[in-house]
Amino acid sequence: MWKYILKRLGWLVFTLFLVITATFFLMQIMPGTPFNNPKLTPDALAQLKATYGLDLPLWQQYLNYLIGAAHGDFGISFQYQNQPVSMLIGQRLPVSAALGAQALVVGVVAGLIMGAVSARNKNNKIDGVLGILSTLGISVPSFILGIVLVYLFGFQWPIFPVSGWGDSFSETILPTIALAVSPAAITTRFVRSEMIESLSSDYVQLAKAKGLSDKEIVNKHAYRNSMIPVLTLIGPMAAGLLTGSTLIEQIFSIPGIGQQFVLSIPSKDFPVIMGTTIVYAAMLMFMILITDILTAIVDPRVRLQ
Amino acid sequence: MSNPILKVENLHVNFNTYAGTVQAIRDVSFDLNKGETLAIVGESGSGKSVTTKTLMGLNAKNASIPDNSRLLFKDRNLLDLTEEEWQSVRGNEIAMIFQDPMTSLDPTMKIGMQIAEPLMKHREMKKEDALARALELMQGVGIPNAEEHINDYPHQWSGGMRQRAVVAIALAADPEILIADEPTTALDVTIQAQILTLMKKLQRETSSSIIFITHDLGVVAGMADRVAVMYAGKIVEYGTVDEIFFNPQHPYTWGLLNSMPTTDTAVGTLEAIPGTPPDLLEPPKGDAFAPRNAFALAIDSKEEPPFFKVSDTHYAATWLLDERAPKVTPPAQIQKRWARWQEIQGQEA
Ligand SMILES: Nc1ncnc2c1ncn2[C@@H]1O[C@H](COP(=O)(O)OP(=O)(O)OP(=O)(O)O)[C@@H](O)[C@H]1O
Ligand SMILES: [Mg+2]
Numbered sequence: 001m002w003k004y005i006l007k008r009l010g011w012l013v014f015t016l017f018l019v020i021t022a023t024f025f026l027m028q029i030m031p032g033t034p035f036n037n038p039k040l041t042p043d044a045l046a047q048l049k050a051t052y053g054l055d056l057p058l059w060q061q062y063l064n065y066l067i068g069a070a071h072g073d074f075g076i077s078f079q080y081q082n083q084p085v086s087m088l089i090g091q092r093l094p095v096s097a098a099l100g101a102q103a104l105v106v107g108v109v110a111g112l113i114m115g116a117v118s119a120r121n122k123n124n125k126i127d128g129v130l131g132i133l134s135t136l137g138i139s140v141p142s143f144i145l146g147i148v149l150v151y152l153f154g155f156q157w158p159i160f161p162v163s164g165w166g167d168s169f170s171e172t173i174l175p176t177i178a179l180a181v182s183p184a185a186i187t188t189r190f191v192r193s194e195m196i197e198s199l200s201s202d203y204v205q206l207a208k209a210k211g212l213s214d215k216e217i218v219n220k221h222a223y224r225n226s227m228i229p230v231l232t233l234i235g236p237m238a239a240g241l242l243t244g245s246t247l248i249e250q251i252f253s254i255p256g257i258g259q260q261f262v263l264s265i266p267s268k269d270f271p272v273i274m275g276t277t278i279v280y281a282a283m284l285m286f287m288i289l290i291t292d293i294l295t296a297i298v299d300p301r302v303r304l305q
Numbered sequence: 306m307s308n309p310i311l312k313v314e315n316l317h318v319n320f321n322t323y324a325g326t327v328q329a330i331r332d333v334s335f336d337l338n339k340g341e342t343l344a345i346v347g348e349s350g351s352g353k354s355v356t357t358k359t360l361m362g363l364n365a366k367n368a369s370i371p372d373n374s375r376l377l378f379k380d381r382n383l384l385d386l387t388e389e390e391w392q393s394v395r396g397n398e399i400a401m402i403f404q405d406p407m408t409s410l411d412p413t414m415k416i417g418m419q420i421a422e423p424l425m426k427h428r429e430m431k432k433e434d435a436l437a438r439a440l441e442l443m444q445g446v447g448i449p450n451a452e453e454h455i456n457d458y459p460h461q462w463s464g465g466m467r468q469r470a471v472v473a474i475a476l477a478a479d480p481e482i483l484i485a486d487e488p489t490t491a492l493d494v495t496i497q498a499q500i501l502t503l504m505k506k507l508q509r510e511t512s513s514s515i516i517f518i519t520h521d522l523g524v525v526a527g528m529a530d531r532v533a534v535m536y537a538g539k540i541v542e543y544g545t546v547d548e549i550f551f552n553p554q555h556p557y558t559w560g561l562l563n564s565m566p567t568t569d570t571a572v573g574t575l576e577a578i579p580g581t582p583p584d585l586l587e588p589p590k591g592d593a594f595a596p597r598n599a600f601a602l603a604i605d606s607k608e609e610p611p612f613f614k615v616s617d618t619h620y621a622a623t624w625l626l627d628e629r630a631p632k633v634t635p636p637a638q639i640q641k642r643w644a645r646w647q648e649i650q651g652q653e654a
Contacts, residue, residue: 202408208363209403210423210474211396213389220422224413300458301412 004304005293012285019281020069023274024062034078034268052076065274074275079267085275089257093279095165096249096256100241102172103179108234110180111187112227118188119195119226120218130188137185143247146178150251163253175252179244183237190233194226201225228299235288242280309336310481310514311360314375318355321367325586329355331538337482342508342515344525344546346561347535350582353518356535357484360516361401362391378482397427400480404487406467410459416470417443417455423477442473446503465496469503476507483508486518501528522565526550531618534558537583537593544619551646554613554621556598559639576636592624600625600633 035048049055052075053064068075074085118130153174154162161171198204199222207217246258253259257276264272296304318330330352337343345353358364360376362383376383378398386394395401400423403409410419420442421435430438436455443451446469459467468488475483485504489497501524508515517528525532526546533543534557542555553559560578580597583589589596595605602624613626624630634640 202403202405203411205363206401206403206409206471206474207411207422209361209395209401211392211394211426212422213392216426221411221414225411228413299413301460 001296001304005289008289008292012282012289015285016278016282017066020066020274020278021062023277024065027270027274028058030268030270032268034270052078069278074278075271077264077269077272079264079269079272085271088260088272089275089279092255092257092260095254096245096258099165099172099175099179099249099254099256100238100245103176103241103245104183104234104238106176107180107183107237108187108230110184112191112230114184114188115191116195116218116223116226118192119199122196127192130192134185134188137181138189140181142178142182142244143251145181146175146248146251149174149178165252165254165256171252175248175254178248178251179241182240182244183233186233186237187230190230191226194229195222198222198225228295231291231295231298234291235284238287239284242284308339310339310378311337312375312377313337313356313360314377316356316359316374316376317371318352318359318364318374319369319371320365321369322586327585328588329538329585330359331588333535333538333540335533335540335543337514337516339481339514340508340512341530342517342528344517344519344529344532345535346519346522346525346532348520348561348578348582350585351535352538353520353535354486357401357486357516357518360482360484361395361399362386362388363395393427396423396475396480397478398480399482399484400475400478402468402471402475402483402485402488405491406464406471407491409471410467412459415456415458416462417457420470420473420477423474427478439473439477442477443470445507446470446473446476447499448473464492465499468492468496468500472500472503472507476511476513479511480513482514482516484516484518487520488517489524490519490521497524504528522561534561537588538585539593539622541594541623542619542621544615544621547646547649548616548619551642551649552615552619553639553642554615554619554626555594555623556600556625556635557594558621559635560597562642563636563638592622600635602630 035045040048046055053061056064065075072086074089077083077085077088080088114130114134118127118134121127150162153159160174161168162174164171199218203225204217204221207221212220242258245256246262248254249256249259250262257279260272261276263269264276293304296302313333313335316330316333317328320327320329333352333356335343345356347353355364355368359368359370360383364370370384374384378394383391383394410416417436417439420439421430421432424430424435424438425432428435440451440455443455448454448466448469454462459470462470472488483504488504489500492500504515505528515528517525519525529546531543531545532549533540534549534555535541536557542549542553542558544552549558550562553562557578560576563576564578578597583593583596589606590609591607592598592601592605592610595601598605604624610622610624610627612620612622614620615626625633635643
């Protein structure tokens with residue numbers, strides 16, 4: 001097990017290296033320059049380039065970047081002068097992580113419950129309503145939902161604050177809901193079909209033949225068997241949350257890494273764009289590793305090797 | 306003489322479907338005696354599994370059973386039980402072994418725990434006591450080094466071992482009736498024989514009764530005391546094993562025996578019964594087997610044959626046994642069996 005995890009971490013580092021390389025060279029072909037202020041004299045421009053090491057040959061810039069990245073140093077922001085990218089990300093990442101984790105937990109728990117309810121009421125009204133809701137939840141993008149929530153609960157019935165972060169829990173409610181709906185919908189559908197399959201399986205027939213009640217069958221056999229596969233969804237759902245949160249952070253003025261990412265693109269703040277991309281990639285791969293390990297822990301059939 | 310523990314009387318089971326009502330069981334009656342093994346044989350779709358599921362109260366939701374059907378077990382009609390009362394019967398007084406050991410165990414629960422479950426439910430045992438008993442049961446069904454394997458999960462075991470675990474689950478609460486629906490169909494021939502031997506041995510030890518479902522007459526001879534032959538939702542012939550094997554009367558039984566390989570059948574003489582079973586949405590008038598029956602009489606398509614008595618223990622529902630019916634010559638293989646029957650009778654006399 002530990003050997004396997006080490007091996008996976010090795011792969012993770014190697015993949016990150018590829019991601020860094022790819023982003024570095026993609027940045028080179030991105031049009032435009034951060035220093036497009038017409039008032040800049042050629043001298044000042046040369047000065048600036050030297051400060052950021054942009055006067056060096058490309059291969060040397062790349063090597064410097066790699067070495068820096070290995071030490072957690074992603075250069076200095078063009079936009080916020082003198083601010084290291086790692087510091088900018090370090091300030092904002094916890095905010096995004098908290099929002100993402102909250103949305104993931106809320107979404108998955110809601111999905112587990114709704115999926116189980118849906119399966120046990122298969123083909124009746126409750127199942128029908130939940131089916132429509134989950135279809136909507138999957139098809140409506142989170143930012144549209146965010147805007148609708150702002151309109152409804154921020155202006156129409158001003159119940160919740162619609163912007164800010166860190167002052168009160170109520171600020172987190174609307175953005176969390178906006179982000180949680182999609183994982184909730186995905187989990188609902190998945191759990192529903194897993195549970196229906198489980199309830200019609202031979203081992204549930206055998207459990208019935210043992211004389212167990214419906215409740216005992218669901219609690220002791222069907223739940224566990226239909227929830228284990230949900231773990232495999234957590235990686236992809238976390239990825240969805242990463243991309244979803246960039247816009248949600250904009251809408252609700254949350255000072256997270258996503259908001260910073262969005263702002264860094266029009267201002268061609270290459271170091272921030274690259275740093276954020278790399279952090280996103282690392283988080284995603286880490287989530288997938290964690291879900292694989294969790295699956296191996298709870299599912300006796302899965303062995304890590 | 307006979308000591309029935311279970312009496313099935315006039316059982317009808319209908320399934321409501323979009324296409325109409327499927328009459329899966331059409332007036333089935335039989336007795337099960339204490340300590341005996343009754344085999345129910347018949348082609349696919351003849352209603353064997355529906356019969357057993359009805360005995361466990363486990364029929365699909367779209368099943369309906371008319372009021373005059375009766376399943377008499379210990380002074381009560383099982384068909385009157387509430388769901389809760391059924392739960393105290395299932396796995397306790399009547400237990401079942403399923404066909405496919407690869408899918409009938411919960412993949413995420415330790416095997417020892419799965420065997421302990423019925424004990425905790427029906428004997429109100431604490432977990433430790435139930436697991437201790439589960440270990441004994443595992444040893445009883447021949448799991449080698451059971452102590453080391455009580456915490457295994459199903460995927461760690463072979464099909465044969467898993468079926469032993471399924472047998473242990475069924476026997477855990479010491480049921481009076483054990484229903485085995487094709488318990489060895491999914492297994493290799495050698496493993497099949499081991500499981501059947503095991504079931505016989507355990508039956509002798511516990512004196513439980515077994516209803517053994519199969520479409521393979523080959524395994525019936527060694528297992529059963531009596532045989533009931535089912536066709537299109539009805540029993541068409543029943544008798545002791547010897548009566549069914551050596552003095553069969555119904556042309557359908559002849560067909561089943563003819564399609565069964567024996568040590569003295571020459572290669573190439575095996576014959577499948579031609580045609581297919583009738584549509585149970587609209588069962589035919591008269592004898593349902595008539596369209597496939599080379600010995601059919603004119604009356605077969607008009608009127609259903611009653612049971613004709615062959616002996617005290619042997620009955621067959623075919624018009625061929627009516628005194629007005631012409632004498633027919635059965636297929637050669639059946640004639641050989643009849644000759645053998647004469648020998649057996651002679652020896653006994
Ligand atoms: N839930 C149901 N709805 C409709 N028809 C059903 C249902 N369950 C069983 N049947 C029908 O009842 C008939 C008897 O089925 P059953 O499963 O008892 O056959 P069987 O003798 O066990 O066959 P096999 O050897 O294939 O297991 C079949 O025609 C089947 O299609
Ligand atoms: Mg069957």
